[in-house]
Amino acid sequence: MPLNAPDQPVSRHVSQQRLQARLDTLARFGATAKGGVDRQALSREDALAQAQMVRWGHELGLKASRDPAGNLFLRFEGLDDGLPPVLSGSHLDSQPTGGRFDGVFGVVAALEAVQAMAEAGHRPVRAIEVVAWMNEEGSRFAPGMMGSAAFSGARELDEFLPVRDGAGIRVDEALAATRSGLDELLAPEGLSPVVLRPLGGPVAAYVEAHIEQGPVLERVGLSVGIVSGIQGKHTWRIEVLGEAAHAGTSTRAERKDALMAALAMVQAMAQVFHDEDDVTKFTVGRFEVEPNAPSVVASRAVFSIDLRHPDTDRLNAMSQQVQRLCTEHRGPCEVVVQRLSAADSLSFSADMRQLAQDCAQAQDIATLELPSAAGHDARYLNPLAPSAMLFVPCHLGITHNEAEYASPHDLWLGTRVLADMLQALTTASSPESVT
């Protein structure tokens, strides 16, 4: 570092039509009636999407492998097998009522960049691995970003294996089912089972393309954003224990109503975390009660907290109040406060951001630096290797929603910048120039 934009950019081989066709194909796996996608982590639909990636990789001569965390890799060999690879990708899983672009764009863009290189005759000095991280969304299994967290060593895979989804299925069971499901999908086509590789390993650099999931780029009329960093995010699981009772006979004074207690906790936090400037993001997205029957006082309530702020100190200060607020508003119930994750704000490498800007500029693409309000797998790759993220506009900032939309032109330009970045990162003659 610093690196330069390539002289003979492979970006001219990036095909808008092929990119779109592949996004359309993947959108069929878990397609919803409203035009969105329900392809939750380690589901059958997720396996179908992975199989499709392996199929496309196979056509390009990329070797498929899978690690024990369920991360999928497609390897484009470099001249020197001994050098750490450059990784690029994102995730294939979606929210239950998710969109067609969140995550999947970054995976398809990385594949397209590799294909453009192959067509351009660029032979990388080090391997490039297209990667699809397991369970970025965290909707079926909480927390999210399990795959990248386990790969990076930030969290132990063993921590995640016993986590259950709403139907009681454990992560380790779903991992095994997806692995065998994937191989069964590939076998009839004469494709070999996906090779199992060890978790983790050295990485030379990581680049992730993604939709912005906010309205900024669209408002300023730019097609590509360079991500300065990611805002901090802390998550919790709150369990409130009350007592089931008859809705017609138990008096208010006698009740231990878990729903009313949970509700008081949520309202208290919403008030305390309220900021005039509307920067704090406080979300209770999951909320379940038991026995969930109209004429029974709830005996148990479980809810999630997702708290984010770009300022690490502010975030920590709020975070420290969660236990107290829940305890203060528990009424006659018991409460168990469990923090699931605590990620501080981070900044991406200045050299990588510069490279992104140079690659865009060389193509006459204007860019803007902007922070990411959403979390991404790049969070966990950043401590391992110089990392970068490219954003493309997302219509009206609507995301985690079936109406999510990104234009073909913007997706194409984002992929073009990605392709040249990957080329630059694999043109340098020695690994030292990257790490």
Next chain:
Amino acid sequence: MPLNAPDQPVSRHVSQQRLQARLDTLARFGATAKGGVDRQALSREDALAQAQMVRWGHELGLKASRDPAGNLFLRFEGLDDGLPPVLSGSHLDSQPTGGRFDGVFGVVAALEAVQAMAEAGHRPVRAIEVVAWMNEEGSRFAPGMMGSAAFSGARELDEFLPVRDGAGIRVDEALAATRSGLDELLAPEGLSPVVLRPLGGPVAAYVEAHIEQGPVLERVGLSVGIVSGIQGKHTWRIEVLGEAAHAGTSTRAERKDALMAALAMVQAMAQVFHDEDDVTKFTVGRFEVEPNAPSVVASRAVFSIDLRHPDTDRLNAMSQQVQRLCTEHRGPCEVVVQRLSAADSLSFSADMRQLAQDCAQAQDIATLELPSAAGHDARYLNPLAPSAMLFVPCHLGITHNEAEYASPHDLWLGTRVLADMLQALTTASSPESVT
């Protein structure tokens, strides 16, 4: 009317041991690990319990029939087939984490009363039908008391058929499955399929035995209560429509958070319906959000309201505020307020209450008149024919809970009073004496 307690009471044939053995047997269908019962309406467990009732009835020579609403009848023939029958029973379905006595006691007690009569050689002038009403609880399919409501004509069965449970199964589908399931259970034992009978029909009188579901009888140390009436109950289904959004990127000002709106509605109602004397019963027992994912702002929330008060005017006054309170607190979301049921307070026939007291007194059983805070199928039978309810104590008033408990001695005494009431109601020589 008035009727007198019988001279040769059949109650001396009521067996405490047999009653307990039958309650124990039925408690196995849907038994939970914590000693309770999960036997929701029209489930496999419900069919198993019905089959067991048919089996016991068969041993006594009772004819089994089932109406299109899924109510099950076991008929003890009277001397005159042309007279309207006396009905006695309750329900076999339970809450998801229910107890071993709620409902099932009234059905088993009616069977025991009939068996005592048969053993005593009492031949009734009119038939007695032991009845198990379909879906009293209303937890799997809302509202409750579907079977007795349809039987009485208070509601059309057709209204209930399209109602779906949480898994999307409709009432008509579950009715068909239970009917065929029941016949399949009976066939291997050489028992004929349960005969289908028309819905409704004339009823001479109705008596329902039930646990109190409140603490009064236990506190005053009495084994039998005579129910004066049932408090009014109104129920609603509230649907809040917001918009899914990303927990990290969407600002509070932009959000249409269905969970936060639903929560504001519930809190507003809890405040407005708060009474110092703690007589109003306001319960939100069901609460569900979609997509129910930790990092997605909820696009939809559905919750139930169960509102009760013994004073019909007070209940109606509160009831009229539900729509307004939900609308006022909807924030940026939409809200659909649907009233599912509206039952006023009612009083049972003075003659029937007197008969209950006479039958108890003749056995030296002290009684107390008390209102029912819970709703019961007797609500719907009351307009059709003189009706009565007998309560037995329920430990600490705990009900709709796996810890629900009633003592064998109290259950036995309640059944003894029931048996003599049914005897008195079927000794009179003409139907006019009852209706």
